[in-house]
Amino acid sequence: MQNEINSFLLYLKQQKNYSDHTIDNYKRDLDKLIDYCKKNNLSFQTIQNLHIKSWLKGLHSKNLSPKTIQRSLSAAKSFFNHLVVLEKIPHSPAYGIKAPKAAKKLPKTLDVDQMQQALNIKTDDTLLIRDLAMLELIYGSGLRLSELVNIKLQDIDFSQGIIHVTGKGNKDRIVPIGSHAINAIQQWLTKRQLLALQNECLFPGKSAPSISPRTVQKRFEKFAQYYADRHIHPHMLRHAFASHLLESSKDLVAVQKLLGHSDISTTQIYTHLDFQHLSDIYDQTHPRAKK
Incomplete structure (x- = not known):
């Protein structure tokens, strides 16, 4: 099975253009499956549906989070589906199995x-000017950290106020850049x-x-120590971009496209965030909501 998994990981890198980070996650999850198969003397030809269920129960008994178990099952499903396509097994032993639901946070x-308070600062320091440009880009255009670090000079069109981004799965999209980000x-x-x-x-x-x-994460942490009243990390700025846009526009599909989500269900978390904001206002202001 190890040889087949190595071949699968190579396929993800060379054919699917997955990032090294994603491939490392696949490897980590499939290593758990290999450990289980070694202990039970199983190969990719002999493993069955009941074995996959037993493997997941074992992961659960180790107090792994539902999200981690979901990811491990997803990696296993992708691996076995790959073997089915190659006609090395007749069907996937992971077919129809559902992982435990993770609580939505x-x-x-x-x-x-x-x-506004964090970004409206004036400086002549070269590194801080660079950091502000990165902060404005993530917050102003909703970029992922991986997308930010890979931006090329030719990706930016200042005249039209847009930027070309290569996202997850090597998917391209065009996103607008705000005037503050352009200036930064x-x-x-x-x-x-x-x-x-x-x-x-x-x-x-x-x-x-x-x-x-x-390095970006460390610079943002340092920036927050001096100019913000709480910790700042890149994904938090992406969340801020999405939630602030949704609060004003109420256009979930537009937010989905700007974020580069392939499935709108991923974007729907921000509708819950928006409702929480409204709920907080209700609790603070409605006379019959107060204790």
């Missing part, structure tokens, strides 16, 4: 005033030009073509 976000990027480009960086990436790294995701 509302994403932590920042309100409009908090975002242009300030960074002025500083970047003085540094004489021979690189096509908008945000170059020290020893790599582009800045690393971990």
